[in-house]
Amino acid sequence: xxxxxxxxxxxxxxxxxxxxxxxxxxxxxxxxxxxxxxxxxxxxxxxxxxxxxxxxxxxxxxxxxxxxxxxxxxxxxxxxxxxxxxxxxxxxxxxxxxxxxxxxxxxxxxxxxxxxxxxxxxxxxxxxxxxxxxxxxxxxxxxxxxxxxxxxxxxxxxxxxxxxxxxxxxxxxxxxxxxxxxxxx
Ligand SMILES: *[C@@H]1O[C@H](CO)[C@@H](O)[C@H](O)[C@H]1NC(C)=O
Ligand SMILES: *[C@@H]1O[C@H](CO)[C@@H](O)[C@H](O)[C@H]1NC(C)=O
Numbered sequence: 170x171x172x173x174x175x176x177x178x179x180x181x182x183x184x185x186x187x188x189x190x191x192x193x194x195x196x197x198x199x200x201x202x203x204x205x206x207x208x209x210x211x212x213x214x215x216x217x218x219x220x221x222x223x224x225x226x227x228x229x230x231x232x233x234x235x236x237x238x239x240x241x242x243x244x245x246x247x248x249x250x251x252x253x254x255x256x257x258x259x260x261x262x263x264x265x266x267x268x269x270x271x272x273x274x275x276x277x278x279x280x281x282x283x284x285x286x287x288x289x290x291x292x293x294x295x296x297x298x299x300x301x302x303x304x305x306x307x308x309x310x311x312x313x314x315x316x317x318x319x320x321x322x323x324x325x326x327x328x329x330x331x332x333x334x335x336x337x338x339x340x341x342x343x344x345x346x347x348x349x350x351x352x353x354x
Contacts, residue, residue, distance in 0.1 A: 195225045237282070239340060260324070296348040
């Protein structure tokens with residue numbers, strides 16, 4: 170090999186080492202991720218159903234996509250619950266309040282869109298912060314309160330909404346765990 174290629178080979182090697190050490194190729198066993206979850210069996214089922222790459226960025230992308238889909242389903246459900254509860258002012262007010270936490274001024278849906286923007290920029294602290302916002306918005310909907318101090322009794326909701334909301338919380342927790350792991354890369 171001619172020595173004139175040597176410097177560019179060194180640069181290529183440095184580049185490959187850089188790529189290998191960044192989140193793009195960082196692989197963490199699904200079991201390691203899910204043992205940090207409060208719902209490990211759900212976490213394992215979700216991450217093992219990922220048809221794409223096994224690296225952390227691919228798993229972050231996969232869980233953001235699921236969260237977005239679940240938020241969309243839940244918003245559709247809430248709109249239907251609002252329409253059907255017009256004869257029940259307490260229920261109607263509860264669902265309208267929930268819709269505002271999901272969409273008004275961004276809400277939970279805007280926050281999940283923001284996690285996507287931050288993931289694109291490889292800003293994992295940003296991903297983590299906005300996923301935390303998703304968690305709080307959904308919690309405010311279910312608890313019915315975002316003010317400090319003790320919550321009022323939650324609305325006794327027998328609809329599918331609490332179940333859908335819990336799925337979002339569980340998926341969002343996985344995004345929080347993965348973005349924490351990515352922060353170290
Ligand atoms: C959440 O999204 C997943 C993937 O799209 C879907 O299989 C599941 O039914 C959704 N669940 C809810 C409650 O929307
Ligand atoms: C709202 O009412 C319609 C018509 O009765 C029904 O098909 C639909 O399932 C109801 N939606 C919810 C969320 O209960």
